[in-house]
Amino acid sequence: MTPARPPRAYFYATCLVDLFFPDAGMAGIQLLRQAGVQVIFPEGQTCCGQPAFNCGYWEEARDVARTQLALFPEDLPVILPSGSCAGMMKNHYPELFHGQPEEAQIKAFSGRVYELTQFLVDVLDVKLEDLGEPVKVTWHSSCHAVRDLGLKGEPQALLAQLAKVELATLAREHECCGFGGTFSVRQPEVSGAMVCDKAADAEATGASVVLSTDGGCLLNVKGALDQKGSPLKVQHIAEFLWERTHAR
Amino acid sequence: MHAETDILFRESAAKALLDPQLRANFRRAMDGLITKRKAQFPDPEDLQELRHLSTAIRSRSLLNLPALLVQLEAACTRNGIQVHWAETCEQANQLVLDILQAQGATRLVKGKSMVSEEMHLNAFLESHGIEALESDLGEYIIQLDGETPSHIIMPAIHKNKDQIARQFSQKIKDAKYTEDVDELTAMARKVLRQKFLEADAGISGVNFAVANTGTLCLVENEGNGRMSTHVPPLHIAIMGLEKVVARLEDVAPLYAILTRSATGQAVSTYFNLISGPRGEGEKDGPQAVHLVILDNGRSRIYGDPQLQATLRCIRCGACMNHCPVYTRVGGHAYEATYPGPIGKILTPQMEGVGVRHDLLHGSSLCGACGEVCPVEIPIPDILVRLRREATHQDPASSVAGKGTGRTDAEDRAWRLWAALSKRPGLYRIVTWFATRFGWALPSGAPLLRDWTRFRTKPVPARRSLSERMRAERGSHD
Amino acid sequence: MTEARTAILERLSAAPAGGPPPLEDTAVMARRHWPAAERVVRLRKGMEAVRTEFLEAIPSDWPSVVQDFCDHEGIRNLLYGPGSNDGAALATAWDGEATLLPYDRPVEAFKTQLFTEVDAGFTSTVGGIAETGGILLMPGPAEPRLLSLVPPIHIALLRASTIQDSLWSAITNLGWGESLPPNALLISGPSKTADIEQTLAYGVHGPKRLIVVLVNDLR
Numbered sequence: 001m002t003p004a005r006p007p008r009a010y011f012y013a014t015c016l017v018d019l020f021f022p023d024a025g026m027a028g029i030q031l032l033r034q035a036g037v038q039v040i041f042p043e044g045q046t047c048c049g050q051p052a053f054n055c056g057y058w059e060e061a062r063d064v065a066r067t068q069l070a071l072f073p074e075d076l077p078v079i080l081p082s083g084s085c086a087g088m089m090k091n092h093y094p095e096l097f098h099g100q101p102e103e104a105q106i107k108a109f110s111g112r113v114y115e116l117t118q119f120l121v122d123v124l125d126v127k128l129e130d131l132g133e134p135v136k137v138t139w140h141s142s143c144h145a146v147r148d149l150g151l152k153g154e155p156q157a158l159l160a161q162l163a164k165v166e167l168a169t170l171a172r173e174h175e176c177c178g179f180g181g182t183f184s185v186r187q188p189e190v191s192g193a194m195v196c197d198k199a200a201d202a203e204a205t206g207a208s209v210v211l212s213t214d215g216g217c218l219l220n221v222k223g224a225l226d227q228k229g230s231p232l233k234v235q236h237i238a239e240f241l242w243e244r245t246h247a248r
Numbered sequence: 249m250h251a252e253t254d255i256l257f258r259e260s261a262a263k264a265l266l267d268p269q270l271r272a273n274f275r276r277a278m279d280g281l282i283t284k285r286k287a288q289f290p291d292p293e294d295l296q297e298l299r300h301l302s303t304a305i306r307s308r309s310l311l312n313l314p315a316l317l318v319q320l321e322a323a324c325t326r327n328g329i330q331v332h333w334a335e336t337c338e339q340a341n342q343l344v345l346d347i348l349q350a351q352g353a354t355r356l357v358k359g360k361s362m363v364s365e366e367m368h369l370n371a372f373l374e375s376h377g378i379e380a381l382e383s384d385l386g387e388y389i390i391q392l393d394g395e396t397p398s399h400i401i402m403p404a405i406h407k408n409k410d411q412i413a414r415q416f417s418q419k420i421k422d423a424k425y426t427e428d429v430d431e432l433t434a435m436a437r438k439v440l441r442q443k444f445l446e447a448d449a450g451i452s453g454v455n456f457a458v459a460n461t462g463t464l465c466l467v468e469n470e471g472n473g474r475m476s477t478h479v480p481p482l483h484i485a486i487m488g489l490e491k492v493v494a495r496l497e498d499v500a501p502l503y504a505i506l507t508r509s510a511t512g513q514a515v516s517t518y519f520n521l522i523s524g525p526r527g528e529g530e531k532d533g534p535q536a537v538h539l540v541i542l543d544n545g546r547s548r549i550y551g552d553p554q555l556q557a558t559l560r561c562i563r564c565g566a567c568m569n570h571c572p573v574y575t576r577v578g579g580h581a582y583e584a585t586y587p588g589p590i591g592k593i594l595t596p597q598m599e600g601v602g603v604r605h606d607l608l609h610g611s612s613l614c615g616a617c618g619e620v621c622p623v624e625i626p627i628p629d630i631l632v633r634l635r636r637e638a639t640h641q642d643p644a645s646s647v648a649g650k651g652t653g654r655t656d657a658e659d660r661a662w663r664l665w666a667a668l669s670k671r672p673g674l675y676r677i678v679t680w681f682a683t684r685f686g687w688a689l690p691s692g693a694p695l696l697r698d699w700t701r702f703r704t705k706p707v708p709a710r711r712s713l714s715e716r717m718r719a720e721r722g723s724h725d
Numbered sequence: 726m727t728e729a730r731t732a733i734l735e736r737l738s739a740a741p742a743g744g745p746p747p748l749e750d751t752a753v754m755a756r757r758h759w760p761a762a763e764r765v766v767r768l769r770k771g772m773e774a775v776r777t778e779f780l781e782a783i784p785s786d787w788p789s790v791v792q793d794f795c796d797h798e799g800i801r802n803l804l805y806g807p808g809s810n811d812g813a814a815l816a817t818a819w820d821g822e823a824t825l826l827p828y829d830r831p832v833e834a835f836k837t838q839l840f841t842e843v844d845a846g847f848t849s850t851v852g853g854i855a856e857t858g859g860i861l862l863m864p865g866p867a868e869p870r871l872l873s874l875v876p877p878i879h880i881a882l883l884r885a886s887t888i889q890d891s892l893w894s895a896i897t898n899l900g901w902g903e904s905l906p907p908n909a910l911l912i913s914g915p916s917k918t919a920d921i922e923q924t925l926a927y928g929v930h931g932p933k934r935l936i937v938v939l940v941n942d943l944r
Contacts, residue, residue, distance in 0.1 A: 013713045019679055020706060022713035029717075041717040044672035052662050054613060056636030060666035067670045095629075147615035148628075176572045180612025185695045187610055189262035192702030193576050194612070223703025273922075280923045297753035307746035314737040327907070333730040385929055386920035402920060409922045433918060433926040440930060445840045461905050471874060471916035471931025478870045478908070479836075489733065496902045500893035501754055504857075514771065515857035515913045518931070519892075524907035529866030532832035533907060543729075547736035553743050 005124060008038040009077040012068075014085040015047040016215030017236070021081075024215075024236030028081040028116045031242055035124045042071035050088040051181050053096060062096055069102070069109060077123070078113050081238050083145020083213050086115040091148060115145060116238055117213060121154040130162035132244040138168045138207035140198065140221060142214035143176050155213055155237050162244050168205035172197075179220040191220075199224040202232060209233045211240055254603050254653075255583055257610040264577040270406055274578045277405045281569040284512020285620070302505045303624040306560040309493045313550065316459040316492045317541065323462025327524035329537045337367040340542045344369060344451070344484055345376055347538050351482050353378070353448035357440075359466065359473035360384040361453030362400050362563060363486045363542055366585045369451070380451070383440050383472035385433065392419045398579030400586060401510050401565040406578050440472070450476030450534070454487035455506070455562070456499045457539075462523055464539065465499055467506060469517040477522060483534040485522070489541050490550075490559040496521075502562055505622040510564040545598040551646045554633060558593055560623040567617035567627060573610060582607065589617035593630045601638035602652025608635050682708045683715070754893040757856045761943050764855035764888040769939070771858020775914030776927055777935045784884075784942050788818035791847065791880060791938055795823040802826050804839070804846045804876055808867030811849040811882050828869050839871065845878035846871075846932075852895055853888035859913040860937060861895060863906055870908050879932040881912070884940045 009032065017025045029039045048068060049061035072078050080086040090113040097106040120126045139159070145151045159167050178184065178194025185191075198221055202210045210225070210232055212218050222234035264270060289295040309316060321331045332347075334340035348356065356378055358364065370380040370391070382391040386403035389412055390396065397403030404412070409427050416435055417425040423435050452473055456465040464485050466473045477483045493499060507513045526533035549555050568574040568588025579587035584595040584607075592611060596604035608631055617627040637645055638653030668675055686708040691700040699706070711719075759767060769779055782790040795803055800823045806812040807827040819825050823844070832839065848868050852861040860881050864870040873879050889895035892911065896902050901909065916931030927933060 018713045019682060019708045022709045022711060022716055025713035026716065041714075041721075043714070043718070045714060046669040046672060046675045047665075049669070052665060054632055054635070055609075055658075055662065056632065056634075056639045057662040057666075058636060060662045063666050064669040067672070143612070143614035143616070147619050174616070176612045176614035176616070178572070178612060180614065183609065183612040185698050186606075187258050187261065187573075188698035188701060189258065189265050190573050190576060190610070191612070193265050194572055195702060197576075219706050220703065223699070223706060226704040227702065277923055294753060297750065300747065301749055301751060301753060304747040304749040307743075308749070311743055311746050314734050317734065317737070333733055335729045335732055339729060383930065384920070385918045389920065402923070404920055405923075407921075409924070412921055429921045429924040429926050432921055433929050437929055441840060444930075445836060461901075461903070463905050469916070470918045470920075470929045472929070474870075474874050474910075475930050478874065489737075496896050496905070497893070500891070500896055501751075503892065504754075511919070515854070515859050515892075515911070517775065517912065517914050517917055519859075519911040521901075521905055521909045522907070523905040523909075527865065527907045530907065531828060531830060531866070531869040532871045533869075541733075543733045543736075547733055547740075550737055551740040553741060556740075556743065 006037065006077055008040060009079050009119070010072050011039050011041050012078055012080045012085070013041075013045055014080055014082045014215060016219060017081050018045065020219055021215055021236050021239070024239040025081055027236070027242035028079070028238035031120060031126070031238060032079065035120070035126050037124070040076070044071055048085045048088045049096070050085060050092070053088065053092060055182055058096060062100070065093060065096060066102070069106070072109065076112065077119065078109070079116055079119050080113065081116045081213070081236065082215055083115045083142045083149045083151055084216060086113055087144045087149035089113045115149055115151060115213065117154040117158055118151060121157050128158065128161040128241065128245050130164050130244050131247045132162075132164060134164040134166070135209065136166045136168055136207045137209040137211050137240070138170055138202055138205040139173065140170065140177060140202070140210055140212040140217055141173055142212055142217045145213050146174065151213075155211070158237070158241060159211070165244065168207045170201045170205060172201055177217045177220050179216040181216065184220065195220050195224040199228060199230065203230055207232070209235055209240065211235055211237045213237050254606060257582065257607040260581040260583055261573070261577040261610065264581040269408070270578055271576060273406055273408050274575055277402065278569050278575045281512060285509060285566060285569070288508035288512050288514060298501060298505050299622055299624055301501050302622050303560065305493065305498045305502060306562070306623045309498065310490065310550070310556055310559055312494065313490070313492065316494060317489060319459040320457055320462060320492050323460060324539055327462040329462060329524060329539050332538060332540045334540060335543045337542070337544055340367050340486065340540050341369055341372040343540050344486070345373065345378070347482070347484055348373070348378060348449055351449065353482060355443070355446055355448050356380045357383045357443055357447040357450050357476045357480065358387070359450065359452035359468065359476040360387055360403070361451065361486055362585065363453055363488050364451060365397060366544060367486070367542070381443050383443070383476055385436055385470060388436055388440065389415070396580070396585070398587065399565060399568060400563055406580065444475045444479045447480040449482035449484060450480040451484050451486065452477050454485050454491050456502060457487055457492045458496050458499060459492055460495045463496065464522045465503070466518070466520040466522065467503065467516045468520070471518060474518055474520055477520070478533050481535050483525070483536070484538045484540065486540045486542060489543055489546050506562050506564050509566040509620065509622040545648065548646055548648065549597050555597065555630060555647070557625050558597060558630060560625055561590055561594075562623060564622055566620045566622065570616040570620045572612070572614060572616065589627045590625070593627055593634060596634055596638070597648060600649025600652065601634050601647055602649040605638045605653030608638060676714070679712050679714070683710055683712055754891065757891045757893070759855055759890060761886070761888070764890065765885050765939070765943070767855040768853045768858050768888050772913055772937065774858070775917065777858070777914045777937055780936060780938045782938050782940045784940055787882060787938055787940050788815050791815060792819060792821035794880070794936065795821050795845065800844045800878065802842070802844050803880070804828050804843045804872060806848065806868035806872060809849050812847065812868065815847060828872055832869065832871060839875050843876045845880055846873060846876035847880045848873045848882070850881050850883045851887065852899060853883050854892055854895060854911065855888050856891040857913065859892070859911045861899070861909070861911055863909045865906050865908075873912065874931050877928070877932055878934045878936065880936045880938060882938045882940065884942050886942045
């Protein structure tokens with residue numbers, strides 16, 4: 001059920017955006033505010049619990065998830081600048097709390113979870129005006145955002161609204177960048193091979209900015225490009241959209 | 249972190265990554281297979297419909313599995329096919345040996361069979377003086393080098409034609425060196441036709457077994473499967489117990505999605521339906537056909553409602569073709585009969601989730617496998633479930649080796665993570681320190697050490713978003 | 726191994742009952758349907774894509790089409806099943822240079838000769854598959870299994886009127902769902918492999934060439 005332009009919504013930063021990409025989080029909040037949504041940023045945000053869940057430590061994941069759930073008591077949309085964490089809260093919380101006392105409450109909560117671009121396009125139907133200089137960008141589609149959460153081209157739809165932004169497609173747009181949370185440290189060699197290929201793919205597009213919707217992918221791809229000394233900029237789509245639509 | 253007996257995927261994968269030739273061979277091959285599959289499914293809705301139908305058929309088949317197996321046995325017996333059951337690979341090997349020895353068979357040709365790989369049948373038979381010659385071209389190539397398949401459909405995909413040319417010129421009598429694929433194929437044809445002619449028995453796998461008609465379906469392109477099953481006087485078919493379906497109508501959609509998913513073909517060259525030995529008045533075909541039904545852990549997997557989906561697999565290999573990990577390390581790095589994503593969930597369930605814990609973590613959970621699986625096996629979900637099984641002792645669980653992958657170090661790490669993440673106050677203090685002093689962490693610190701081999705050190709922002717929002721609130725208040 | 730059988734079936738039967746399987750919507754199979762003339766075109770297209778060769782014939786002249794082909798290709802001998810109607814018709818009409826070899830005794834009597842001296846094999850078919858391309862064979866006493874497998878050239882007689890929409894509909898229309906002979910099969914082309922670097926190579930174990938004599942008997 002898509003609520004019709006809710007006046008208020010929660011913003012859940014996610015741990016990686018909170019710590020590594022606060023500008024992206026801020027930009028997401030501004031985009032929502034600009035669209036007329038009053039943003040509530042609850043105090044006490046930590047982590048959605050995905051790392052522990054994916055490693056099989058479900059009790060620990062549940063403990064953490066409970067503290068996070070308590071931050072969103074009102075029946076309002078919960079918006080995340082991450083496809084992966086949104087997928088966790090939307091699709092895997094019901095699994096995690098299956099048979100638990102909160103099961104019904106969780107299902108209702110999961111129904112309110114949105115990834116940022118999903119909310120901007122599907123619910124708010126935002127219109128953007130490009131104020132920036134011509135630029136060529138490329139898009140890394142986060143695996144979880146597409147395959148788990150089920151984004152259907154919302155980020156690309158937003159980019160398409162920007163008149164002076166040219167989108168160059170990666171040769172392997174839908175291939176994993178190799179982050180995978182704990183995967184990147186449990187299988188560092190394979191993960192490293194994957195991210196090096198992704199970085200090379202991004203460079204080959206001739207774009208000057210790599211965009212994505214997930215903190216994990218951004219951290220990973222940025223790290224690999226920086227290591228190579230590549231001039232490519234890596235940016236969260238929220239931050240890019242905010243910059244393009246606001247003259248400095 | 250790991251017990252000495254554990255098989256570490258990380259180590260073999262890291263080794264494979266150092267071989268640029270291997271990586272190039274796999275990348276090229278997998279790209280080709282991905283493109284060909286895609287061309288077979290021009291209409292995404294059609295594909296989803298066919299997937300849902302195939303999933304439903306395999307689910308129904310599994311739901312009725314015990315009854316279908318009994319029905320298959322009765323129908324086969326009626327058709328003159330002798331049915332044998334084996335709980336373990338050892339039993340299955342012994343059954344095959346007994347059948348061969350009763351016929352005095354010493355020269356054996358084999359059609360492609362992954363179950364026989366699972367059994368290590370060739371080595372077993374050879375230790376009993378029986379020559380077991382692989383006749384699928386890919387299997388023949390790797391058998392010449394004493395290797396195992398690196399892909400379930402394309403067993404020799406890790407080799408390029410130069411490597412095969414060298415190998416043929418060294419190992420096939422009177423063969424000259426050539427990199428021409430037609431000439432290489434002709435060389436193998438010459439050797440193998442003589443072997444088919446002389447063989448005392450043929451062994452094959454089974455793609456689908458039809459319960460009501462007692463029919464064994466074999467899908468192939470080369471004709472070696474037909475040669476192995478129709479030319480020698482004795483045919484032994486081996487199947488995993490999950491391969492049965494109720495009726496031939498069930499096979500049509502499964503066959504349609506199998507060949508398209510596997511090699512991007514709308515149809516294979518041969519689709520061979522075997523429902524009995526040489527019949528009355530027939531002038532050829534084997535005098536005897538045997539069917540060996542192997543369990544090897546499958547009935548245990550069957551006992552778990554979620555994990556049962558593993559048994560829906562029709563062995564198309566699409567999951568490995570699309571896997572970013574498999575594409576880079578190849579099949580041998582998995583040190584298992586079944587590599588790639590399906591192997592990642594099947595091998596630990598067969599061998600134990602503890603000894604194969606590292607393999608369960610050899611996935612970024614990107615979901616490419618689940619997306620292409622023709623029978624919608626939720627491979628990423630099953631991986632997560634098995635990771636849990638590896639580290640937890642659920643009394644209700646029947647998973648092999650449950651809880652034996654648990655380590656104190658990992659336990660402590662997650663307890664610490666939870667302690668921090670469920671206490672916002674504490675979390676706030678830690679992130680405050682991270683933002684102020686995170687840059688000072690040495691790159692050689694645990695976790696960071698591996699990260700920074702390929703990437704720069706991630707440095708937290710000077711102020712977290714939470715901190716900025718608190719400040720914003722403060723200024724408004 | 727009755728103990729193994731019992732143990733396996735016991736374990737399987739003890740499994741907790743799962744929910745009902747998902748609904749089966751076969752519309753995706755059933756809607757593969759074409760008019761007769763289009764079925765012929767589709768079949769040809771599918772089979773030619775995998776290097777099957779076609780010879781066109783009409784009901785009265787197909788034996789001479791087979792004969793002309795054999796003469797033209799310099800085929801020395803042609804193995805056929807004398808017990809089948811088409812095999813008998815071929816023999817009656819035969820006036821070609823190639824020797825017709827009847828497959829009329831157990832293979833054991835001439836296995837080496839079959840593998841080394843026979844140039845081509847002739848079989849009838851029981852139908853074709855329009856969707857993907859393919860011919861359906863039911864080998865048996867009249868037309869042995871190896872006729873279509875061992876000789877380097879396989880010549881198959883296909884009547885256009887027998888071409889089915891799909892394997893799915895053929896199974897129903899031919900009654901294969903109820904009972905099957907010891908062997909039945911679908912063939913879409915000559916034997917092939919892509920096991921070396923995914924490069925297609927034809928004629929790896931089975932026939933190097935598949936010749937379909939397509940008899941136009943529509944209307």
